[in-house]
Amino acid sequence: SVNDGGSLVQPRAPDVASRADAAWTALEAVPPLAFMTALAALASMALNQGAIPALGTGTASALLKPLTQAGEFSENLAVIAGLIALCACALSTWRGGVLLNARSRLLLVIFLTVLLREVIVATFLDRTHTTREHVYFAVGAANLLCVAIGMRALDLAGSWLTRSVAGFATALPLLNVLCVLLELTTDVQLDPWKHRAYETMQALGELCYLGLLLGSFPLLAARGVSSRQLVARAAGLLTLLGAGYGLRVAHAELHKDFAIVLYNAQRVGLLLDRAPAVYALPMCLALAAAVNAMVAGGGARLQAAAATLLLLASGYGPRAPGRLLTMTLGFVLLARAIAALGRRRETA
Secondary structure (H helix, E strand, C coil), X not given: CECCCCCECCCCCCCHHHHHHHHHHHHHCXXXXXXXXXXXXXXXXXXXXXXHHHHHCCCCCCCHHHHHHHHHHHHHHHHHHHHHHHHHHHHHHHHHCCCCCHHHHHHHHHHHHHHHHHHHHHHHCCHHHCXXXXXXXXXXXXXXXXXXXXXXXXXXXXXXXXXHHHHHHHHHHHHHHHHHHHHCCCCCCXXXXXXXXXXXXXXXXXXXXXXXXXXXXXXXXXXXXXXXXHHHHHHHHHHHHHHHHHHHHHHHHHCCHHHHHHHHHHCCCCCCCCCHHHHHHHHHHHHHHHHHHHHHCCHHHHHHHHHHHHHHHHCCCCCCHXXXXXXXXXXXXXXXXXHHHHHHHHHC
C-alpha cells in the first residue's frame, strides 16, 4: 500500500482480537457431514444392533436381507462421513487454538492418528488385520482424547448446566480408560478386589452415560415463545411419544430378548436384568431433545444436538472401531458446543 507521501507502507498484521473472534465463530459452526454421520450412526444402531438381532431371535423374515444391506450401508456411511467430520473438527481445533493449547494439540494428533488408523483398517481392509491389541489401543486413544477435550470444555463452561454436562463428558471416558486398564490384567475375574473395582467403575461410567443423556434435554430444549420454537417443542414432544411407544411395543413383543437387544444397542447392564425398561426414559429424552434443537436451530445447540445423537448411537463404552469414531466425534462436538455457549454467555 502507498501512504500520502508516496512511500510504500507494509500492511498491518491482522488484529489479534478479530482473529480470536473468528476462531470462536468457527468453533460454533457445525462441521461438514456432522449430521449425516449422526443420522447414519443412529440408523446403523437401530438396524444392526436393534432390528436385525430382534428378527434373528424369532422365525426367518423376508425383511432380514434388505435390513442387513441397509445396516451395512448406514454403518459404512457413518464411518466415511465421520472420518471427514472428525478431521474437519481436528483441523479447526488446530488452527483456532481455542479448545487446546500446543501440548494438547500434539496429543490430539497422536491419539487421532491411532484411532483413525484402526478405523480405516477395520472398515476398508480384511478383519484379520484388526487384532485385540489394536482395538485396545484405539479404545484408549479415543477415550483419552475425549478426556482432554472434556476437561477443556469443563474450564470453558459458562453455567451450572453446561458444567454438569461437561463433567459427565469428562468422567465417562476416564472411567472407560480405567476399565480397559483393568481388563488388560490377567486376574481381573479371579481377584475379588479387582473384579469389584471393575464392576464399580462400570456402574459409575454407565451412570455418567445416562446422566449425559438426561442432561441433554434441558441443554437443548427450546425456551422461547416464537413460532419456530413452539414448532420445535411440538416436534420434540411427538418424538418423545413416538420413541417411547416404539420401545414399549418392542418390550412387549420381545419379552426377555428385549434386554439382549438393548445390551447390543447400548451396552448397558446396571439395571438390565431387573428393569430394562428404565433405560427408555433417558434414550427417549435425548432423542426428543436432539429433534427439538434441530428444528429450533442455533449453531452451538445444533452441534450439541448432533453430539447427543452420536453418543446415543455409539452407546456406553463402545469397542467396535466405527462406534469409537462416532463416540469421539460426539464428545468433540459436545465440547465445542459447550465452549461456544460459554463464550456467548460471557459476551452477552
